[in-house]
Amino acid sequence: xxxIALENPRVFSEIITHNERVLLVFKYIESVAPSSQPIxxxxxxxxxxxxxxxxxxxxxxxxxxxxxxxxxxxxDNVFSDTxxxxxxxxxxGAEQERKGLIDRxxxxxxxxxxxxxxxxxxQIKLLRLLQEGEYLPLGQDEVEQTSVRIVAxxxxxxxxxxxxxxxxxxxxxxxxxxxxxMPSLRxxxxxxxxxxxxxxxxxxxxxxxxxxxxxxxxxxxxxTYSFPGNVRELESxxxxxxxxxxxxxxxxxxxxxxxxxxxENLKDITExxxxxxLPVIFGEKLPTIKQATRMLxxxxxxxxxxxxxxxxxxxxxxxxxxxxxxxxSA
Numbered sequence: 135x136x137x138i139a140l141e142n143p144r145v146f147s148e149i150i151t152h153n154e155r156v157l158l159v160f161k162y163i164e165s166v167a168p169s170s171q172p173i174x175x176x177x178x179x180x181x182x183x184x185x186x187x188x189x190x191x192x193x194x195x196x197x198x199x200x201x202x203x204x205x206x207x208x209x210d211n212v213f214s215d216t217x218x219x220x221x222x223x224x225x226x227g228a229e230q231e232r233k234g235l236i237d238r239x240x241x242x243x244x245x246x247x248x249x250x251x252x253x254x255x256x257q258i259k260l261l262r263l264l265q266e267g268e269y270l271p272l273g274q275d276e277v278e279q280t281s282v283r284i285v286a287x288x289x290x291x292x293x294x295x296x297x298x299x300x301x302x303x304x305x306x307x308x309x310x311x312x313x314x315x316m317p318s319l320r321x322x323x324x325x326x327x328x329x330x331x332x333x334x335x336x337x338x339x340x341x342x343x344x345x346x347x348x349x350x351x352x353x354x355x356x357x358t359y360s361f362p363g364n365v366r367e368l369e370s371x372x373x374x375x376x377x378x379x380x381x382x383x384x385x386x387x388x389x390x391x392x393x394x395x396x397x398e399n400l401k402d403i404t405e406x407x408x409x410x411x412l413p414v415i416f417g418e419k420l421p422t423i424k425q426a427t428r429m430l431x432x433x434x435x436x437x438x439x440x441x442x443x444x445x446x447x448x449x450x451x452x453x454x455x456x457x458x459x460x461x462x463s464a
Contacts, residue, residue, distance in 0.1 A: 140164065145192050149185050150332045153322040159186075159314060166312040167193035172264055174249075174309045175287040177316035180366030183287040184247065186316060190285055191243040198242020198282070201235050206248035210255035214272055217244075218259075224273025236269060236280050243283045249309065250290030250301065260284075261305045284309075319361040319368065326356050326368070333369045334384075337376040346376060346384040351441065355386060358437050358448050359393050390447060397450060424462075431460050 138157040140146070146160050166173065167190045175183045184202060191200040205213060211225075219234030236244060246252075252260065263269050264284060268277045286309050295301035319325070330348055338345040361367055375388040421429065434445035434456070446456040 142193060145189050149182055149189070150329050151322065151325050152328060153317070153325050155317050156322060156325070159316060160189075163190055163314060164193060166190075166314075168195070169312060170283060171311040172284045172286065172309050173312040173314060174292075175285065175314045175316065176292075177287075177289065178318045178362070178364055179289045180361075180364035181316040181318060182365055183289075183316060184245065186314060187243070187245045187285045187287060191245075191283075194243065194283060196242045196283060198240050199238055200243045200245065201239040202245040202247060203235055204247040205256070206251035208253070208256070210253055210259075211272070213253070213256040214259065214270075218269045218271045218278075220272035221274045224271075228273070234269075234271065236263075236282055239282045240280060241282070243285055246284065246286040248288060249286040250288035250292055250295055252301075254300075254302070257302045257305050261302065261308060264305075264308050319364040323357050327353055329365060329368055330356070330372065333372040334376065336369075337373040340373075341376055343376060343379075346379050347382055348384045349386065351443075352384065352386060352389065354441055355389055355393070355447070359396075362396065393447065427459050431456060435460075 138154065138161055140157070140160055141164055143160075149156070149160075151157065163186065173187075173190060175186050177183055187202070188200060203216060208216065215232075215234065217234045217236050219232050219237060220228050222228060222231050246260075259269065263280075267279055267281065269280060270277055292301050292306045292309075296303050296306050330352065334345050334348065356368070363370070371389055371392050374392070375384055378388060379385055430449060431445070434448045435442070437445070437448065442456055442460075443453050446453045449456065451459075
């Protein structure tokens with residue numbers, strides 16, 4: 135394996151990893167951060183997109199501030215007022231002029247989170263800002279000019295939104311002059327032990343407790359989970375476990391409860407989906423119930439490294455029920 139050497143490793147110190155894919159992302163960031171062009175950061179919720187944006191700003195060496203705003207759910211007037219500000223008398227209650235976030239970010243970075251949820255009218259204004267460096271405060275006729283670096287992020291698929299006419303094609307292309315995709319936690323499971331140790335120490339310090347010892351089974355359990363909330367979800371799971379732990383060895387109970395609830399919620403969401411959305415593709419000849427049971431049990435045991443308790447948890451049955459099915463299919 136080729137070692138990936140970073141020029142500025144300290145800039146990424148808040149992102150705990152030794153995963154090669156993530157390190158390659160860091161290397162790309164070092165290359166594009168000095169550019170004045172927009173950067174789009176994509177990735178699932180909880181992967182650390184704002185941490186990436188802050189790293190970009192630090193490496194850019196821009197003298198202005200890093201200013202972040204979540205644009206999800208903002209109607210056009212609120213978006214315009216938040217970013218561009220307004221003049222006195224622009225609307226009822228506007229008793230004095232107010233500068234927008236763009237004014238605070240001059241010479242720096244404006245980070246627009248959840249850009250996939252931006253409404254169509256605001257998309258036009260953002261496109262003008264990106265292309266011409268121009269914006270119009272509410273109630274003002276004279277166009278303002280600005281020099282601000284735009285970094286945007288989303289957990290949505292902008293190509294899919296574009297096909298549904300929910301996101302402008304020209305804005306999509308303009309935003310992704312440089313594109314950074316942050317891998318999900320299930321794509322970097324080799325980082326789980328490192329992250330667990332980090333969050334155990336962090337949570338113990340915050341709660342003024344001794345750092346508990348994680349059982350070996352914890353890593354096996356976490357490796358079988360899909361982590362829809364990614365690193366942020368893992369941190370919450372560990373903080374909850376440390377909050378209630380009383381023995382030297384960390385209990386698995388809170389982790390199992392969290393995973394069970396998450397799987398039940400996923401089941402509720404997926405119920406009623408069409409058959410072609412099922413995660414199993416059947417051949418022309420269907421397996422018998424006994425064959426399908428044996429295949430499921432074998433795959434679960436493989437993923438759980440032979441641990442029946444973890445395998446049973448994955449299948450949503452008790453350990454005793456799994457043991458019975460393994461014996462009956464032998």
